[in-house]
Amino acid sequence: MPRCTFCGIQIPKGTGKLYVYSSGKTANFCKSKCEKNFLGVKRKPLEVRWTDQYRKEHKKDQKTEKAEETKEKAEDVKEEQPAAQVEEKPAEPAKEAKVEEETAATEKPAEIPESEKKEKDKPKKE
Numbered sequence: 154m155p156r157c158t159f160c161g162i163q164i165p166k167g168t169g170k171l172y173v174y175s176s177g178k179t180a181n182f183c184k185s186k187c188e189k190n191f192l193g194v195k196r197k198p199l200e201v202r203w204t205d206q207y208r209k210e211h212k213k214d215q216k217t218e219k220a221e222e223t224k225e226k227a228e229d230v231k232e233e234q235p236a237a238q239v240e241e242k243p244a245e246p247a248k249e250a251k252v253e254e255e256t257a258a259t260e261k262p263a264e265i266p267e268s269e270k271k272e273k274d275k276p277k278k279e
Contacts, residue, residue, distance in 0.1 A: 159187035159198050161205030 154163045158180040170188060172180040182188040190196045198206040208214050 155181040157181055157183040157187050159191040159201075159204060161198070 154166065155169075156163055157169070159182060162183050164181055164183045168183070170182045170185075172182065172188070172192065174180070180191065182191070190201065191198075198204040199210055201207055
C-alpha cells in the first residue's frame with residue numbers, strides 16, 4: 154500500500170489520489186486536505202504538526218514507534234517459523250514404515266496346528 158506524500162499515512166487500495174508531475178514523478182495523497190496543503194498552499198510536512206514527518210522530527214509518539222518495531226519483529230519471527238518446521242520433518246522413511254505396518258496388520262493370522270487346538274474346537278466324531 155502506498156503512503157501519503159504529505160502526511161505519511163498508508164493509503165488503502167482504491168482510495169486517495171495519485172498526482173503525476175510532468176517530469177514523471179508521482180505523489181500520493183490520502184485526502185484532499187493533504188493535496189491542498191502540499192500542492193496548493195505549498196506547505197512542508199515538517200511544519201504541520203499532524204504529519205508523520207513532523208512527529209518523527211520532533212520526537213513525538215516514541216512509545217508507538219517502539220511498539221510498531223516490536224510488532225514487525227514478531228511478524229518476521231512468525232514468518233520464519235513455518236519454514237524451519239518443514240525442514241525438521243523426516244521425509245520418506247516414515248511413510249515406508251507405515252506401509253509395512255499396514256500390510257502386516259491386514260495379513261491373515263497363521264493357522265493353529267491341530268495338536269494345539271482345544272477339544273471344543275475339534276470336529277466331533279460320532
